[in-house]
Amino acid sequence: MSIRHGLLALLERGPRYGSQLRTEFESRTGSTWPLNVGQVYTTLNRLERDGMVAQGGEDDAGHTLYTITDGGRTELRTWFEKPVDRTSPARDELAIKLAMAVGAPGVDIRAVIQSQRRHTVKAMQDYTRLKAQALLAVEGGGARERDDVAWLLVLEQLIFQTEAEARWLDHCESRLIRLSATAATGAPATAPAAPAAAPNGPAVPAAPSTSIAPGTPVP
Numbered sequence: 001m002s003i004r005h006g007l008l009a010l011l012e013r014g015p016r017y018g019s020q021l022r023t024e025f026e027s028r029t030g031s032t033w034p035l036n037v038g039q040v041y042t043t044l045n046r047l048e049r050d051g052m053v054a055q056g057g058e059d060d061a062g063h064t065l066y067t068i069t070d071g072g073r074t075e076l077r078t079w080f081e082k083p084v085d086r087t088s089p090a091r092d093e094l095a096i097k098l099a100m101a102v103g104a105p106g107v108d109i110r111a112v113i114q115s116q117r118r119h120t121v122k123a124m125q126d127y128t129r130l131k132a133q134a135l136l137a138v139e140g141g142g143a144r145e146r147d148d149v150a151w152l153l154v155l156e157q158l159i160f161q162t163e164a165e166a167r168w169l170d171h172c173e174s175r176l177i178r179l180s181a182t183a184a185t186g187a188p189a190t191a192p193a194a195p196a197a198a199p200n201g202p203a204v205p206a207a208p209s210t211s212i213a214p215g216t217p218v219p
Contacts, residue, residue, distance in 0.1 A: 012073065
């Protein structure tokens, strides 16, 4: 998540001070990614250093106001136009946990999966309930309609994400059951490929198949 670009987007709507930016950021995203004032001001200082924002005086209460510069607008336009890079995905704690649980002594990986599935389904239900509330707010209109629409989009992304995670957990459990059965019988997970015939020469042996060795702690 790019906090700096989120702050630039809010500043494009007009001058803001730090705690105001934090409040509007959390309102727009439904506090899904809460910020503290320290993060906001640290980011503003870096944006000011990079020439993307500038201090623009104070409001009536004495808060220092920040404004977006032409360089900041250019950076923001580039961010909106450029796709989010998925070639280097962020580390996913659940994927790392399951990868490390495979073969770990004393770890029942299926119990880990089932526990996570219960949590994921509960989260999906919570997001769905919040989505219904957001839809009512959007349909009712009002001064905060823009924030309500933004929050609705974030909620729907979270719902799709948790649905995909639940399907992936089901897949992981099925995969481990099949590999466990294969290891117990000693049969290959898939039938070996037939040797490839080399032109005017002997057949080329197929690459050996891989399987989980017996003793893998999968019930």
